[in-house]
Amino acid sequence: MLPLFLLVLVRLASFFFTAPVFSYRGIPARFKVGLSACFAWIVTLSMHDHAVPLTGAFPLIVMKEALIGLSIGFAAGLLFYAIQVAGGFIDLQTGFAIANLIDPNNGVQTPITGQFLYVLMIVFFFAADAHHMFLNGIYYSFQWVPVEGKATALFSGAGAHDISQLFLQMFAIAFQMALPIVGSLFLVDVAVGIVARTVPQLNVFVVGLPLKIAASLLILFFAMPLYVAFFRDLFDWAASGMRDFMALLGSPK
Template identity: 50%
Template sequence: MVDLLPEFPVFLLIFVRVTSFFIMMPIFSYRTIPAPFKIGLGFFLAWIMFYTIDAPVLEINGAYFLLIMKEALVGILIGFIAYLILSAIQIAGGFIDFQMGFAIANVIDPQTGAQSPITGQYFYIVSLLFLLSVNGHHLLIDGIYYSYQFVPIDQAWIPFGKESLVEFVLKAFSTMFMIALQMALPIVGSIFLVDVALGIVARTVPQLNVFVVGLPLKIGVSFIVIVAVMTVMMGVVSQLFEYTLITMRGLMELIGGS
């Protein structure tokens, strides 16, 4: 135990980055996962990474506490950028629900504790199952492991004032909305055509109450289109996972000053 004491500061820094990554990372950050499980998983991952990372010997002093804060921020930023990109799925569901008439029927997500659209929650659960089926969570864990190649453990600062870092985060934020719009466009476009058809019927057949007929008709058409384009949408989701990993890598390169 005494021989491990000089290396304890390095292990603690690794443990801080891994556990802070789990705070924001999709799947592992959910409230339904017990906190002891998250801490235990972070501990054993940090223990494994400790023997594979070539880190210098550090001393516990004033600069060491700055390193702890830096490690926590690095883990949170990497996990946040992954969560931000995958949020496009729920945003797409919000667009669809608004056109379907389900926008008022938001549900509480037990995983995050926030309100989420019904369709978006359905797409998100299916996408997470798809992510787990292709071992995408292993790739996310690889992201935090290979982060030490870009952001060394003894790097004492994060270039928050760097213009390219701010532009990168804003680009990822705008890309998230663009992907959400692409995912929702087939369903939203179909509902728009239904609205146009109902408008024509309302002008040609005034006796028909389109407000009574319109809502169930749009819901039925939406479900049919969702079933028809589900395969294509899962293809977009797979590209979304790939873009998530690329974005994580790009953020780590900017944080590391590459």
């Protein structure tokens, strides 16, 4: 029972290290360890028919479980980064790219609009109980990828190919989210350019930037219901990508 519990604990702790929301720096490390231990104990009790012998290959199995947990958490959270990428596209067109914020969750610079949309998505994430969806996913991962399984796809090109497809899907989602605002701001640039040609005395650099900021905020205000509805689809896509990746890891080939 103890070797099985340790393997389950390693996979869960690795998952919480890379999974969205659960991996935030603001969450105390003791809480993460305690949550992993409690959840690992529950999962271990439900896996009473599994037996893992304590042999010399046990350290290699521990490393395999750590890689599985990290990769599943990364696959689950990869599409979530589309929000910040979309915010980067919007800020680059708006002019907010010169004033980035330091995200306390990962310690890197993030765009202002991307951070706003990301915080809004996290609020909707808990309101829609999407965190339960990820907990169910990591629980059923032990059925898709048993602890005694080899997970050969993790060490082959199949796993990397699946992650790259999720990476491309992330940029496609970010482009779809940013397209309404970026396209509208492009029309604003065209209008300002026409005005600059017809009225040369007008300083377009003084008028253009405030106009683009006002237009972007107005469009963002009217597009907010669409973004909120888009978040639910994003959660479904993330869960689907997580499930497909686990099925790939559990495949014999």
